[in-house]
Structure formats: structure tokens, C-alpha cells
Amino acid sequence: MANLIQRVALRGDAEAFAELFRTYAPRLKSYMMRQGADPMTAEELAQETLMTVWRKAGLYSDERGSATTWIYTIARNLRIDRVRREVPWQALPEGHHETASDDVAPDEALSLVERKSRVQAALQELPPDQYEVVSLAYIEGLSHNEIAERLGLPLGTVKSRMRLAYQKLRSAVEDLNEQ
């Protein structure tokens, strides 16, 4: 996928873009619908996410994150802006680009694919109760309090499940951070 974005970035390759679109737009439409957008708005936001990828592909830096992560952050911020109608404070990865040398080792770039596959594996291995709160936060867009209400759990339990999930992810990638 990173390769497709590079083809879009370097050559304005419309075919590479069409493939990115086929892969991501339908899933992003599902994402927007789960976040509470009606189907028409969800489709518009999915289309707009991909158009942003097209316009900003030249800024995409392979060093900062995987292509899919970059697309996720664009979609998330668009959702905060249009569905929640709030200001997104989350920086897109390119905002940090110039400080990359401070906190990302050069060979860390090589381990990004490895990193993503470890995060994916750690996610699949989460116990169901931890997976559930993580998914409610990311996919349904619920706050800690809303998750507690939805599941009928004390707030402290929701937070501690999230912390446990976080710690598992971090230990799955820890040795990559130390390289």
C-alpha cells in the first residue's frame, strides 16, 4: 500500500489511486457509519478522505508511519471535524515531520512493517473484554464515560481495561523502540 501511495505521490498515477480507492473507500464508509454518520454523509467523508490522500500524497513520508496509518489519521480528523463538529487537535503525521530526527531512529523506518504486524497480532490476542472497550473507543467513537454506560461498568474498569490493552501493545513493539 505504501508503494501505491508513492506511485500517486511521485507520478500522479491515477491507476494506483484507483486501487487505493477500491481498497479503502468502502471500509472508510463503514467506519464513518459506525461513528454515527448517515450513509450519504459517510460516503462523502470516505470520498473526501481519499481525495485528501491524492492531494497530499506528496507530503506522505514513509519514515513516519505506514500508509494505512496515515489514511486512518486523515479519516479520523475528518470525522472529528464533520461528524462531531469539533476542532481536531490530533496532528496528522506530516505535522511532526521536521522533528522526526529527534525521536525516530533512522532504522526504525525499516521496522514499520514489522511494527504494524505486531500491533495487529497484539490486537487479535487481546482478551474479548479489552478488545471490546478499545473497539468502542475507536470504531463507535465513545468516550470513557459513554463506554461505561453502554457496558454497565464502573468508569474505573473501563479505564483499566484500556490501560491493559495499551500495555500489551507497547510490550509487543518495545524492542523495536530500543533499536
Add this chain to the structure above:
Amino acid sequence: MKITHHPDEATLMSFAAGSLAEPLAAIVATHMSLCPSCRRDVAMLDMLGSCLVDTLDATPLEKPAPDAGTLRSQTEAAGADTAKSSRDAAAFRDLDDLSGNVPEPLVRLVGPSLDNIAWKRLGYGIWHYPLPLSMSGKGDLRLFKVAPGQVMPEHGHGGAEMTLLLRGSYSDEFGRFGPGDVADLDEDAEHQPIADPEVGCICLIASVERAKFKSLLARIVQPFTGL
């Protein structure tokens, strides 16, 4: 600058999920601009978001992908984006030095310097400066300036609330908080902060439940006449 107090891990996760209330997200974003380790962890949490989106089923689109003509017209608009983005990136560089400077994410609300803020006096030894949220942003975000050695009455918060230290320091039951440090207290935590005896402190406080926060403020500025 050594940061020793970070946001709660559950708070960072909700930030990356895009499900943290706007004023709290402002605190996290500002802290991250000063904290490489939280930037690295949030990058991992962003990656988790993309893994979760990958698990969703596809919903077929009604309209086709944009055609070549649409793409070409978008390319022409892209030049402006590129210029803006490199400006944003440039603004991100000078963040280790907080002497008088406002961390980059706050500049659009506060301006570039902590020395030119139009403080309003709130009570003895305490000034504040409310910051605007978006129309649908719930809660409260404001700067506080506390005089050297000022002691706050012991209090709890009873709602999601975070404090980010920008200048000076304060100390309480949880330790000493200096520039870049975040207090992300549990809802039932109580504390009695004391501002730095030499320089006092300037901090950014975000609260989700505005009514509770206001009554807390009233109590803090009127410790002898209030509840």
C-alpha cells in the same frame, strides 16, 4: 526540561481514537508537542486505529471513484496545501524552550508568548484567561496564573479534568509538576496544590463538565466564604 508526569494511558488511547472531548484533546496535543515518548506511543495507537478499520466490512459506494479530470483539478489545488504544511512543520521546531513561549498547538488560541496574555483576576493570587472551543465542543479550557506560594484549598474534581503546566511549577500529594507535566487525575482524587514559592505557575486546565468546574472555581477563589 524533563517531563515526569504524562497523560493516563487510557486518555492517550482515546485521543488516538478521536473520542476524547475537545478540551482534553487540547491538553494531550500540547503535551505531545513537548514529549517525544508520548508522540511515539500515540503513533503506535494511530497504527492500532488503522488495524481496527482494516477489520471492518466494506460498505459499497453509491458513486464511482473520481475520474481523471477531477483528480487533475485537485492536483492544482494541492500546491497551496503543501506550502501551508511546511509552515506548520517549521512551527513545530522550537519546542524544547518554553521560556515565555507558547507551545505550537496553542499558538492559534493564545498567541506566541505567555507574557502578553490579558489576564483577568479571579481571586486573591489567581488569574485566568478562558480559551474558545468550537461551537459543539463541550467543557471548558482556560489558562490559569497562580501567584508564588499560593495554596489552594484541598479539593476534588468530580469529572474528567486535566492540567498541563506551562511555566513555573506546583506541588501536591502526587508530586511536583513542572513545564510539560500533565496531571490526569482520577475522578475521585483529591489534592491541595501549592504554587512554586519563587515564580508561581501558569497552567492550562481542561474540564469536561463545565458546571462542576465552575462551582469548583468558586470554592477555590472563596475558600472562607464558599461551601
